[in-house]
Amino acid sequence: MAFGLSRRTAQLRPSATAEISNVVKRMKRQGISDVVSLDVGEPCFDTPPNIKWAAWEALQAGKTAYEPTAGDYELRDEICQKLKRDNAITVDVDDIIVTPGAKFAIYLAFQAVLEKGDRVMLLDPAWVSYEPIAKIAGADAVRVPTFEADGFQPDLAAVEEAMDDSVKIVVVNSPCNPTGAVYDEVTIRTIVELAKGHETLVLSDEIYEYLIYEGRHYSPASEFDNVITVNGFSKTYAMTGWRLGYVTAPKEILKGMLKIYQHSVTCVTAFAQAGAIEALRSEESQQAVKRMVEGYKERRAVMLELIQQSEFFDLSVEPQGAFYCFPSYRLKKPSVEFAKELLEEVHVATVPGAAFGECGEGHLRLSYATSVENIVEAFERIESYLRKKA
């Protein structure tokens, strides 16, 4: 008996980043213990202890039942206050949905809005999951290239040219994964205005909002009503495994998202939401975030210095945010092949730039969310291996 997959599922490619991290885990299980991971898209810090305690206490106090699908009221209230304070976005608790990670918020938004034949505009290179999530919703992607020479900033003329009535959502991800580019206010505003002219939504993925070393974060929902704002706790508070994100959007879109959510996941783990309340509410958490950002700053400086000294990597514009460097390399080989070779030969895990789109080819994404020792060790291994081969 043959069991077939739907065409929609069969055409999906696995997530390149998840695949690499699975290979690394498999290697470690096989006893290869010296793998250095520069592929990870998650903080190298543990969740701050006060946040863990808050969830623990909630668990002990019996916060173990279903929550409202849109999330605990207290948590949504904290999110509203945060959005007002940090993003100049004024909404109330009914305008918020708490989701199991920002990724699921994006999934819900795409499911709620997109039809077959619709398109989602992405600035290439783009995070690996936007296009597959669009495809799961039956839609497709239109990619507008961005280039290293421009600091991977959007070309507004190209965005305008690619905009047509089939584009239902434009994704803006600043700070950007994988490039680390932070888009300025004028750039984001122009994109949102262009979208508005076509009655198109903008999905602003602000997951790296606090991880900015140069430049300033801007949330377009502070001024525009055609914006879906997605954020979460994974990166800022080192809570990737907790699965906590949130979204605010025009009311009719939220209503649709909520229905899909009610019939699929029901709600985020109840006691985990108590941890999220503590993350937003307590001064201790904000201090912990400051220390983590300082930690990334230090690691970023180390990686930038090593790239500058490298005989094989180039980076003409420094990343301003997130925790990735996206250097090009001087070898003539596809990035998938290069990343595989580095993993097999010197046990250094990286993400091939091609995983993020055509404009990522010739680059590797190197995460500096790891120890300084690991960063130094990885570069020593790569440089000496490539030097020997040259």
Ligand SMILES: Cc1ncc(COP(=O)(O)O)c(C=O)c1O
């Ligand atoms: C740009 C971007 N958006 C969204 C996500 C999803 O984050 P979460 O863990 O909240 O689902 C990630 C995670 O890697 C990301 O890099």
